[in-house]
Amino acid sequence: MTEALLIRIxxxxxxxxxxxxxxxxxxxxxxxxxxxxPVTSTYLWKGVVxxxxxxxxxxKSVAPCWNALETLVNKIHPYDVPAMVAMPVSHMPAPFATWLDENTKAPAQ
Incomplete structure (x- = not known):
């Protein structure tokens, strides 16, 4: 199984x-x-709260897709610095892991 990621943007x-x-x-x-x-976000941007x-x-993705996802987000997202973080998934049911692997595909390098 490929390393599963939960990505928050x-x-x-x-x-x-x-x-x-x-x-x-x-x-x-x-x-x-x-x-x-919507959620309320408070953050520091250029020295101002x-x-x-x-x-x-x-x-819900896999590690080999990260670079392509980052490129895609930077292309669509209007922020100069999109808040995009990935968390590795340590546990999941086997059928979900199989489904995740079957429905993701990293682009060829």
């Missing part, structure tokens, strides 16, 4: 999150996407 709108979700799943870079929100309403996009 904050987006400025549901529309942006949906565009990234659709492209990720269509290109098989992620097997599934979930959108939550900012607040914004954002949507959280969760992608």
């Amino acid at each position: 904050t987006c400025p709108s549901k529309d942006v999150a949906q565009k990234i979700a659709d492209a990720s799943v269509e290109q098989r870079l992620a097997a599934c996407a979930n959108i939550e929100g 900012e607040q914004a309403f954002e949507h959280v996009l969760w992608l």
Whole structure:
């Protein structure tokens, strides 16, 4: 089994999150996407504390897809520095792991 990742990306709108979700799943870079929100985010940007309403996009993917996903997010996402982090998945049921592997495909190098 390939290393599973749970990827979290904050987006400025549901529309942006949906565009990234659709492209990720269509290109098989992620097997599934979930959108939550809006949430309130507080962050430091260029020395100023900012607040914004954002949507959280969760992608279920595998490590070999990370680079292509990062490129895709940077292409679609309007932020200069999208907040995109990946967490390794340490446990999951075997049928889910199989489904994840069957529904993701890293692009050829």
